[in-house]
Amino acid sequence: MATIKDIAKDTGFSITTVSRALNGYSDVNEETRSIIRASAKKLQYSPNMLAQSLVTKKSKTIGLLVTDLKRESVKDNFVFEVLCGVSEYVATIDYEMILISTTTSRQRNKTFSQVVGERNLDGVVIQGLKKDDPYLTEAVASNLPTVLIDIPIENSTTGFVTSDQEDSVKTAIKYLSRLGHRKIAFMNGHKHAYVSEIRFKAYQEALSEIGIDYDEKLLCYGDFEEEKAYQTALNFLLATQGVSAIFCASDIMALGVLQAARELQISVPAELSIIGFDNILLTRYVSPSLSTVAQNPFELGKAAAQLVLEIINETSSDHHLILQNELIVRESSGPNL
Incomplete structure (x- = not known):
């Protein structure tokens, strides 16, 4: 298995430069970064995520927390589409996604901080929490970057995406x-x-x-x-x-x-x-x-993932996004005769 030392030897750059390039530091120019990434791909380098997180202080993992998943929900593809949107976006930026399922009663047995802390998450996207769920209050009060779907609450570490x-x-x-x-x-x-x-x-x-x-x-x-x-x-x-x-x-x-x-x-x-x-x-x-x-739940999920990464990386102060919907007229509506 290739190591950072092997990439350094192959490219002629120092181990420090290789490490900083692979970990996304901005002080490495794009030409150098491209050479190092090409070498990593050629050598089939796979990063040690634990070691990487110790260096960057980031796990490169976000959670998707959903509530009240049950068999009867199989007809409703909304949550699945949200999941696909989050998953597709995080894959493009070399992040991992963890699905966390909860219920109102289970939230009383373990705190929000415990749930996200056990998984060492950099941030979390939340779908389906009720207004009086404990996790909602805890998430909004925490310092963890959080994006809520269809819950219009915003602060320095919390944002939301919804439709109109x-x-x-x-x-x-x-x-x-x-x-x-x-x-x-x-x-x-x-x-x-x-x-x-x-x-x-x-x-x-x-x-x-x-x-x-x-x-x-x-x-x-x-x-x-x-x-x-x-x-x-x-x-x-x-x-x-x-x-x-x-x-x-x-x-x-x-x-x-x-x-x-x-x-x-x-x-x-x-x-x-x-x-x-x-x-x-x-x-x-x-x-x-x-x-x-x-609605477009896939785009909601994708936008939520993008926004939580912006909050994590502190690249945006605008922490909300509203998508447009469309009325689809089919056979079930007609004139009042």
Whole structure:
């Protein structure tokens, strides 16, 4: 196995220069760095990560912390797309990624500092924490570079990436209004998610902007779960008269609503229009295909990884990024007849 000494002998540079070039120090010019990297590749040099971390004080490892992963989530490819985005980016900069799965109850058994400290992480990307989860409070208060997905909190070591939630919701509601819908219900996720709070506020504002009074009887919750959304929609549609459209805060819930409508023999979209949020893979294959607000979780993950590296390396003081969404109109939405 080749060593730094072998590269130094092959290139004629000192061991110190070779070491600093391979570890990314800025005092090595690019021509020298290129020669040294070419030699390392030729000699099939593989760095000793432990030794390297002792020199640079960095492990070149970031974590992706996700919460509440369960078998029922298999239909929702959102987290997988985020993971792929993070993984693809870190691979281009010679970093490693560690996946950390947690739940609210497990967070009470081991602190955030313990979890990241045991893995010697340089930084962490966090997806799916609830507003009252202990790890969220601990992460924001810590000095570890942290990027939150869909949680708009920012400080010197914490940033966030999200999509344009408010405009996306307003676009969907106003689209339904243009189709002639006036009694537009909203199925939210649960009250512990920041996105639920933001999407609900946008729903209310959209109604106000198009001259429709908000009616709390048209609000229901599906907990971001298909089965819960199905049961909720059954009861809601049986008890609520005149609803011609339902906007759901996730596609998974919209699938539950679609199932409930089918069971109640409510024609979609002739009698009920349904719009979801996320554009998961299944939305284009169900019948009728689901209209939805398309997010790009792959790009969210990629942007989060890039931002956490910028915080680690202190190359940017702007610690947030907002991506644009798109309303995808398919078969589940139509004019109010």
